[in-house]
Amino acid sequence: MAEPVLASPHAESKRPFLTEQRRSRFTAYTFISPFFILFSIFGLYPIFFTFYLSFFKWDALGPMKYVGFKNYDLITSDPTFWISFSNTLIMGLMGTVPQVFLALLLAVLLHSGMTRFKKTFRILYFMPNITSIVAVTLVFSTLFGNNGMINWLLNGIGVESMAFNSGWWGVKIAISTMVMWRWTGYNAILFLSGLQSIPMDLYESARIDGANRRQQLFSITLPLLKPFIIFVTLQSTIGALQLFTEPYVFLGQSGTGSTRQEGITMVTYLYSEAFRNGFFGTAAATAVLLFLVTILFSVLNMLISRSGSRETGGKKA
Amino acid sequence: MSTLRMFRKKPDDLGFFGKLGFYCLLILGALVSIFPFYWMFVVGTNDKGAVFHVPPLLTIGDQFFDNFKRVLEKSDFFQALGNSLFVSSMVTISVVFFCTLAGYAFAKYEFPGKNMLFVFVIATLIVPQQLGVLPTYVIMAKLHWIDSFKALIVPAMVNAFGIFWMRQYISAAVPTELIEAGRIDGGGHFRIFWKIAVPVITPAMATLGILNFMTVWNDFFWPLVVLKNKEHYTIQIALQQLFTTRDGLDYGMIMSATFTATLPLLIVFLLFSRWVIAGLTSGAIKS
Numbered sequence: 001m002a003e004p005v006l007a008s009p010h011a012e013s014k015r016p017f018l019t020e021q022r023r024s025r026f027t028a029y030t031f032i033s034p035f036f037i038l039f040s041i042f043g044l045y046p047i048f049f050t051f052y053l054s055f056f057k058w059d060a061l062g063p064m065k066y067v068g069f070k071n072y073d074l075i076t077s078d079p080t081f082w083i084s085f086s087n088t089l090i091m092g093l094m095g096t097v098p099q100v101f102l103a104l105l106l107a108v109l110l111h112s113g114m115t116r117f118k119k120t121f122r123i124l125y126f127m128p129n130i131t132s133i134v135a136v137t138l139v140f141s142t143l144f145g146n147n148g149m150i151n152w153l154l155n156g157i158g159v160e161s162m163a164f165n166s167g168w169w170g171v172k173i174a175i176s177t178m179v180m181w182r183w184t185g186y187n188a189i190l191f192l193s194g195l196q197s198i199p200m201d202l203y204e205s206a207r208i209d210g211a212n213r214r215q216q217l218f219s220i221t222l223p224l225l226k227p228f229i230i231f232v233t234l235q236s237t238i239g240a241l242q243l244f245t246e247p248y249v250f251l252g253q254s255g256t257g258s259t260r261q262e263g264i265t266m267v268t269y270l271y272s273e274a275f276r277n278g279f280f281g282t283a284a285a286t287a288v289l290l291f292l293v294t295i296l297f298s299v300l301n302m303l304i305s306r307s308g309s310r311e312t313g314g315k316k317a
Numbered sequence: 318m319s320t321l322r323m324f325r326k327k328p329d330d331l332g333f334f335g336k337l338g339f340y341c342l343l344i345l346g347a348l349v350s351i352f353p354f355y356w357m358f359v360v361g362t363n364d365k366g367a368v369f370h371v372p373p374l375l376t377i378g379d380q381f382f383d384n385f386k387r388v389l390e391k392s393d394f395f396q397a398l399g400n401s402l403f404v405s406s407m408v409t410i411s412v413v414f415f416c417t418l419a420g421y422a423f424a425k426y427e428f429p430g431k432n433m434l435f436v437f438v439i440a441t442l443i444v445p446q447q448l449g450v451l452p453t454y455v456i457m458a459k460l461h462w463i464d465s466f467k468a469l470i471v472p473a474m475v476n477a478f479g480i481f482w483m484r485q486y487i488s489a490a491v492p493t494e495l496i497e498a499g500r501i502d503g504g505g506h507f508r509i510f511w512k513i514a515v516p517v518i519t520p521a522m523a524t525l526g527i528l529n530f531m532t533v534w535n536d537f538f539w540p541l542v543v544l545k546n547k548e549h550y551t552i553q554i555a556l557q558q559l560f561t562t563r564d565g566l567d568y569g570m571i572m573s574a575t576f577t578a579t580l581p582l583l584i585v586f587l588l589f590s591r592w593v594i595a596g597l598t599s600g601a602i603k604s
Contacts, residue, residue, distance in 0.1 A: 023506070024426060024427075024428075024506065025426070025427075025428045025429070027422070027426070027506040027507075028422040028426035028427075028428045028431075029422075029428065031418040031419055031421060031422035031426075031510075032418075032419040032422045032423065032434065032480075034415040034418070034419070034474065034475045035415065035416075035419050035438065035475045035476075035477070035480060036434075038471070038472065038474060038475055039441060039477075041456070041472075042449070042453055042456070042471075042472035043441060043444065043449060045452065045456075046448075046449030046450075046451070046452035046453045046456070047444065047448055047449050049449075049451075049452035049455075050448055050449060050451060050452055053451060053452065060451075060454070060455060060458070105342075106342075106343070106346050109339050109342055109343050110343065112339065119591075121343055121346075121347060122590075122594060123587070123590045123594075124347040124350050124351055125346065125347065125350055126586075126590065126593070126594060127350055127351060127354065127583070127586070128350050128353070130531055130535075130582055130583065130586045130593075131354075131535075131579055131582070131583075132534070132535040132537070132552075132553050132556075132578075132579070132582075133535065133537060134535075134537055134553045134556045134557050134575075135357070135556065135575045135578065135579050136353070138556065138560060138571055138572070138575050139353045139356060139357050139572070139575065140353070141560075142356070142360060142368045142568050142572070143353070143356065145368070145369060146369075147369040147371060148368075148369065149356075149373045152371060152372060152373055181349070181350075181353065185346075185350055186597070188346075189594060189597070189598060190597075190598060193598040238443075238445065241445075242445055242446070242447060244447075244537075244538055245537045245538065248537075248541075249537075249557050249560065252557070252560065267447055267538075270447060270450075271538075271542075274450075274451055274454075275542060280451055280455075283451055284451055287447055287448050287450070287451065288448075290445070290447060290448070291445065291448050294445055298443075
């Protein structure tokens with residue numbers, strides 16, 4: 001006999017099913033749902049499917065055939081894969097390391113008490129980053145031509161011409177230069193915003209203690225800038241591992257795309273395995289290895305930066 | 318000793334020559350940054366042989382329209398430009414709308430799992446695009462979206478960076494009291510979002526829009542994978558297609574096309590550079 005009491009109209013009007021709290025929760029879930037729906041379909045599912053696919057032989061059309069680790073055997077015994085792997089590392093190193101130092105130098109210069117034209121410099125340094133990589137590559141392919149401007153400059157200082165568009169090192173130098181041109185200014189701006197977040201009174205008190213410019217740089221600026229340095233290095237490393245457009249366009253003059261070995265990278269290898277040769281299984285295995293290398297480098301990066309901070313911490317103590 | 322001390326008043330004073338050196342290095346960096354843009358224009362306005370002229374030609378010529386005429390013979394340049402404009406606009410409108418909605422929900426609503434879901438959104442930022450490319454291609458094939466703009470637009474309609482960026486801005490810029498007042502007045506949830514929040518956050522929406530437009534406009538890998546037919550090419554693919562040796566590389570033609578394709582973006586950037594730079598630097602600080 002308790003039900004009729006509970007179901008009285010009074011109780012119902014006091015606690016309707018759609019309370020204000022429920023309604024606002026429902027609204028919030030609706031507002032964030034587009035991301036989660038799209039990411040499940042075009043992000044999460046493909047990632048798991050790539051791992052799955054790497055154990056199958058498949059041309060994206062016919063039936064899939066389970067082959068176990070054979071795809072991994074196939075690519076690791078393919079010399080071209082290892083060339084693409086070492087090319088990626090070499091170009092990554094050549095493009096990233098000098099880039100971070102140069103960016104740091106430019107940012108420190110821009111920050112060092114000179115406020116004149118700071119905004120103009122920021123815009124000018126940023127301009128390379130807004131251009132498409134295709135356009136950048138086309139421009140640099142003229143500068144790096146056999147009779148191009150870079151060789152003319154080299155001859156001017158008494159260095160012999162280099163075959164930038166076909167030599168083993170030439171191609172790598174040309175491609176790393178494109179990467180550096182595009183990203184150095186961008187990273188300098190990131191460093192600059194990091195420098196601007198350092199409170200000025202730290203420098204004031206250091207100056208009162210008699211610290212000179214060099215001491216200020218090494219005991220205030222660089223340690224406090226460390227999160228930015230880690231971020232930029234990590235982002236550049238990950239970007240370098242995914243190098244595709246520059247080698248593809250730069251070496252694709254014959255219309256066959258980047259199958260030439262001087263500049264083939266892991267992603268161009270992946271691309272030609274899947275979309276030229278129709279080997280989706282080995283391409284998936286390449287993607288998985290690329291992912292593992294990316295994780296490895298990120299972890300290494302973190303470890304190095306952490307041990308670095310322990311050292312400086314030790315010195316201070 | 319005392320003269321030296323008088324000359325260098327403060328330990329961190331650079332002095333005239335130090336300052337001069339600083340500015341020289343800064344100007345050198347700026348010149349390196351903008352030279353390729355100028356060079357693009359030089360080659361695009363001169364005849365075929367100019368690119369390998371010794372010593373390098375550095376003056377602007379008058380062949381631009383002749384060069385560009387050959388671009389139009391070789392490719393559907395304006396069609397590709399229009400395609401890029403269409404795809405980039407569609408993606409941008411959608412990204413700004415959905416990311417603002419999601420950012421608003423993360424900033425101003427309380428719901429179970431909120432923090433966990435937000436951490437998940439941020440975590441997706443580190444997943445490389447290439448890892449999922451093959452299955453995404455297969456999905457597109459199953460949907461019959463290969464060689465259609467849907468393949469470019471739909472997967473890009475909302476992204477994690479945009480949600481992060483809008484959440485940060487909305488948390489700081491939209492007072493919760495204003496939203497509560499609107500709710501007491503009986504406004505619907507979407508109505509309050511649209512009438513109260515959106516007008517306050519238009520600058521952040523504009524920044525996100527410009528950044529996103531540039532990213533989509535400059536994308537090369539994914540359009541290369543899914544677009545097959547010449548009439549669907551985006552401008553980046555069309556530019557790359559001009560770069561073939563079939564009848565010798567015509568750099569005057571290539572650069573006149575590259576310059577024309579770069580100019581609109583360059584103008585937009587110069588007009589909104591303050592917002593663009595602010596957007597990118599605040600994106601970096603997330604770490």
